Amino acid sequence: MKVNYTGRHMELTEPLKQFTKERLDKMATYLDDIIDVHVILGVEKHRHSAEITLKTRASAFVASATTDDMYTSITQAVEKLEAQAHRLQGKRNTRPHESVKAGAVEE
Numbered sequence: 101m102k103v104n105y106t107g108r109h110m111e112l113t114e115p116l117k118q119f120t121k122e123r124l125d126k127m128a129t130y131l132d133d134i135i136d137v138h139v140i141l142g143v144e145k146h147r148h149s150a151e152i153t154l155k156t157r158a159s160a161f162v163a164s165a166t167t168d169d170m171y172t173s174i175t176q177a178v179e180k181l182e183a184q185a186h187r188l189q190g191k192r193n194t195r196p197h198e199s200v201k202a203g204a205v206e207e
Contacts, residue, residue, distance in 0.1 A: 101125075101134045108142030116141065119171060123178040124154075130185040133157045141170060150177045159188065 103121060105112050120139055128134060133156050140151040150173035151164040163180035165173045 101128065101137060103137045103139060106138070106140045108140065110141065110143045112141065116170065116174075120174050120178075123174060124152075127154065127178070127181060127185065130182065130189065131156050141174075143170075148173050150174045152177045152181060154181055161185065 101124070103124065105117055105120075124137055124139075131154075134154060135157065136155045138153040140149075140153075142149045142151075146168055147166050148168065148170040149164065149166040150170065152162070152174075154161045161181050161184045163177045163184065165176035165180065167173045167176065
């Protein structure tokens with residue numbers, strides 16, 4: 101998994117990168133084919149925002165969060181990505197198979 105970082109109006113520190121990387125590594129359990137991740141961290145006055153774009157072979161996920169703390173923003177954005185991944189897995193698991201559809205039509 102390749103992670104690109106962009107800092108807007110702030111200096112990206114190594115602890116921020118490490119924290120984000122640890123959180124994103126947990127996403128690998130849900131999505132095994134992660135190709136690219138782009139993390140945009142920014143500060144405007146007292147608002148700390150985190151935007152994460154995660155690309156897989158099949159789809160792309162985007163999540164953003166804005167709070168007063170950068171670590172909280174990163175955590176919330178990753179949680180939103182996890183919710184999107186779980187929703188996609190649920191759709192894949194509940195969709196009927198083609199063979200079941202064909203068998204129902206023939207009867």
